[in-house]
Amino acid sequence: MALPSGLLGALDPTSDRAVFRQIADQIREAIDKGRFKEGAKLPSEAELVEHFGVSRMTVRNSISQLQGEGLVSSEHGKGVFVRPRPPVRRLASDRFARRHREQGKAAFTVEAEAAGSRPEVDSLEVKEERASQDISARLGSVRKVLSRRRRYLLDGRPVEFATSYLPLDLARGTQIAEPNPGPGGIYARLEELGRHLDHFDEEVQARMPSQEETKTLRLAAGVPVIHLVRTAYDSEGRAVEVCDTVMAADAYVLAYQLPAN
Amino acid sequence: MALPSGLLGALDPTSDRAVFRQIADQIREAIDKGRFKEGAKLPSEAELVEHFGVSRMTVRNSISQLQGEGLVSSEHGKGVFVRPRPPVRRLASDRFARRHREQGKAAFTVEAEAAGSRPEVDSLEVKEERASQDISARLGSVRKVLSRRRRYLLDGRPVEFATSYLPLDLARGTQIAEPNPGPGGIYARLEELGRHLDHFDEEVQARMPSQEETKTLRLAAGVPVIHLVRTAYDSEGRAVEVCDTVMAADAYVLAYQLPAN
DNA sequence: GACGCCTAGTCGTCTAGATGAGTTCCACCA
């Protein structure tokens, strides 16, 4: 039952700092210093109670603190574990370049397989609907849109879900309205429709997930999401697609290249 | 003491869902539906205890749930409030374009004043130090660097802090090593030194803040940070600066433009 | 009017205990 000595220190009873914060500090430091490795099990609540001589609620308070920081996650009946850092997927700013599209495969699939992961696309849903105010504004006062909703998984883990919106009069009746848009994806189809793509605008924000997002992406406590809204413009400056994406922040790093002039 | 009726519903005792989650759901829904507006005070813990007929710890558990989601923040002695959404600063991908630099003022200052905010720069610290492994790799195997550390505030609120690293043999003895690098900032000085800037690489990640970041940025619970690492390259492809930035995620939206070819 | 004190209301921290539920493993029995 007793804790291996040296793993965790003692409390400072003279400190102003709340006891549960001191305990969280101790555990955090032990993780930082590698005394608890990624994926390792923390001492059980009972062991921590004994070690620090406090009540169980205080220990739980400490752990819930660390959970909120995304450092640990608890599993009912098993224990509390140092949260492993999943491999991140790097999204380069040229990922929608035409030269990649011409290969004919979806960007997500190609990239994932190159990284040795098993990609999946999920819950595909294609609908015709009224544009929300925001989408309408981004598409240039379009009323009705075709929406394409899907979820992406890597090795069975959901990492991202996205909804594309296209003006209905552009997409209706084309392969874009089919579940499978064909080789090169909807951007290839848009170009075949004579909409030569010129550039994309991306807006990036980070925030904590909603309840629904937590569920859809199976997020652990303390994992934010990246919310990315991309608008595609054709060579005449018309917006042809808006893609609204929510990503598990611990699975991604976004890379952009900016010109200096 | 009693709660205005209609604000919050009742619990479902037959539900599997934990009581504290049901209470959090009720409050979340009330916020979503606008029954509690931004900045409004939630019912006190005592009122919620009475309304739902549960113990105080259960109510506190609900509230701490909502805090973790970034929905509310509590103020000791005052109450729990719906977290107001602060105005966000939009960072455009051309913010380092030469044409802006030539105005002579710092980008942060110009932008903030244009938006009607009061900008401040803080805790400026210039040091010579050994490069960390990561910084060294990004700068191309540079051992010693000049580091410039500073914090940015808008209307007194810290929103971002950043550290720039430059190869020491490039920056030493120049105005870059001075606290005030002069008009146009260090990028202008680099160009005067013959390092014509070609492009920047930016890497964006989001995560929960460390203890220190929470303190430096005075972050509320449930606010993630955006971690941005920018590398500046000159026209000969040499990395001349790495800037490591941590931003309060609720204060920013990043905007990028990507070419389609 | 300015200041300080007091008080009621608020959240923060901590204790001690009860019950529930998921996981693991092993001894026992068929």
Add this chain to the structure above:
DNA sequence: TGGTGGAACTCATCTAGACGACTAGGCGTC
């Protein structure tokens, strides 16, 4: 051999109460 039941351990939820500390407003004193 193989399955089953249970013990022991884990975290999850909830209760009831105590004390501390911060805030705001009222009130009296100077």
